[in-house]
Amino acid sequence: MTSQKKTVLGRGLSALIPKAPMKEVSVRHDEVGSDSGGVGIMARIPVDQIRPNPFQPRTEFDPEALAELTRSIVEKGVIQPVTVRRVEGGYQLVTGERRLRAAQNAGLSEIPAYIIAVDSDEEMLELALIENIQRETLNPIEIAHAYRRLIDECHLTQEEVAEKVGKDRTTVTNFIRLLKLPQEIQIGLRKNQLSMGHARALINIPTEGLQLRLFQKIVDSGMSVRKVELLAKSAGKPAESTGRKASTREVSAGVQSLEEKLRQTLGTKVTVREKEQGRGEIVIEYYSLDDLDRLLDLFASLEKFH
Numbered sequence: 001m002t003s004q005k006k007t008v009l010g011r012g013l014s015a016l017i018p019k020a021p022m023k024e025v026s027v028r029h030d031e032v033g034s035d036s037g038g039v040g041i042m043a044r045i046p047v048d049q050i051r052p053n054p055f056q057p058r059t060e061f062d063p064e065a066l067a068e069l070t071r072s073i074v075e076k077g078v079i080q081p082v083t084v085r086r087v088e089g090g091y092q093l094v095t096g097e098r099r100l101r102a103a104q105n106a107g108l109s110e111i112p113a114y115i116i117a118v119d120s121d122e123e124m125l126e127l128a129l130i131e132n133i134q135r136e137t138l139n140p141i142e143i144a145h146a147y148r149r150l151i152d153e154c155h156l157t158q159e160e161v162a163e164k165v166g167k168d169r170t171t172v173t174n175f176i177r178l179l180k181l182p183q184e185i186q187i188g189l190r191k192n193q194l195s196m197g198h199a200r201a202l203i204n205i206p207t208e209g210l211q212l213r214l215f216q217k218i219v220d221s222g223m224s225v226r227k228v229e230l231l232a233k234s235a236g237k238p239a240e241s242t243g244r245k246a247s248t249r250e251v252s253a254g255v256q257s258l259e260e261k262l263r264q265t266l267g268t269k270v271t272v273r274e275k276e277q278g279r280g281e282i283v284i285e286y287y288s289l290d291d292l293d294r295l296l297d298l299f300a301s302l303e304k305f306h
Contacts, residue, residue, distance in 0.1 A: 040117070042081060044110040047103055049090040050082075055125040056097055057132050057146040060139065060190065069102040078103055081112040085124065094118060095131045122154050126164075133165045140189050140196055144175040151176075174200060182208050185215045194218045197225035204232040213289060227296050234292055266295060 082096030093100060094116065103111045118124050129146040132138050138146060150161045158176075162169040178189065178199055185202060188194050194202075198218050205211045214231060217223050255272045262270040262282070268291065271283040286292040 040115065042112065042114055045084065045091055045113045045115075047100070047108055047111050050084060050100060050111070050113070051087065051090060051092045052100075053093040053095075053097060053124070053128055055121070055128045055149075056093075057129050057142055057149070058097065058138055059142060061098060061101070066098060066102055066105070069098060070105040073099075073102050073106045073108070078108070078111050081114045083127075084113045084115055085118040086115060091115070092124075094124065094127055125149060126154050130165055139192070140175065140178060140199070141186050142190075144178045147172050147176050148179060177203055182212055182215075184212060188215060188219065195225065198223075198228055201225060201228040201232045210289060217293070223293075227293070230296060231289060231292060234286075266298065268295070 078099055080096075080099065082099050083094040084091040085094055086092075091113070096113075100111065118127065129150055133143060133146055147158075147161055147165075150156050150164070151158065156164070158172050159169050162172045165172075174196075178186065178196075180203060181189075181199060185194070185199065189196075189199055194215065198215075202211050202214060205214060214223070214228060218228065252274070255274060259270050259272050262272075262284075266284060268287075269285040271285075272280060273283065274280045284295065286295055
């Protein structure tokens, strides 16, 4: 795509908002799609002449929220117009699918609409995506797919996407990385069964099997983001080489006593290694993610006494 094309695509939400108060007109059924249908006007358009937006990034609509909006429209009408573009034989929705669905459910024959000029499908896609992203009406997976489509179909870089939606590039990258998660976890994000923090931590788990096991723990026991981060960090570490024999390690009586106390307290093998200048390290072994989870719970309970 040329730089000239990207300039056209860069209008964002300003293209959806009239720059000045506009007089509302009515478009009859026999005028739909004709020159009298106009561009840059506010009009009452027959509902049955508006086609859905094929680039709609929003895939889930809360039935209760839609029913509430329908009741509001029955009582007060459609307060905020939808946005449409003219196509052959009618109109195509740009933004406002919830309002259009609610108006249809309310039995309205016409709906107020702002008619804009959209010259290409790519521009249509960008307007629909940016409007939904900036209004924060999408779940994390819908946002991730929206960013991905802006990159793949509108030929934008991550930096350009970030600039258009008013986010940091890192934010855009983090959302796109969510699409690497197993479908089950992506569905969980759609259903709000886990947070973005949980999902970002799960991405760092090395295998899909471990990701799914931890996801189930999050759903079943409400595991904190911090604990998932610790599990992810530990699961990603390579196993320590066991080539060295224990007999080569000189252990003082005091260190042996400390190791035994820690083993009894933690219920697992503990090794204390002395280094030079009074330094050292304590190695606590675990044998599964469940075992590590048990140890983290134990540490958390010990913290309550401090």
